[in-house]
Amino acid sequence: MTALYISAAHKSSGKTILSTGICAALKNRGYSVQPFKKGPDYIDPVWLGLASGKPCHNLDFFTSTTRFIQSQFYLYAANNDVALV
Secondary structure, eight states, rough: OOEEOOOOOOSSSSSHHHHHHHHHHHHHHTOOOEEEEEEEEEEEEEEEEEHHTTTTEEEEETTOOOHHHHHHHHHHTTTSSSOOO
């Protein structure tokens, strides 16, 4: 499994558009893509889920422990070709 982490220095920088495009492109090429979102949001996970064909899971460091986040990441990323955070 390959893991990709998309990050930027500030909000509204295009992370969601880039991530959604990557999910859709990889899915269209036959890869199994598991999307993750860092932090609270209601709209972005919907777009990421539609693009990848899999529900997007939240990895929120403000409401969850590191151990919980790690376990969720490994649980949902398992058996996929790509995990995208």
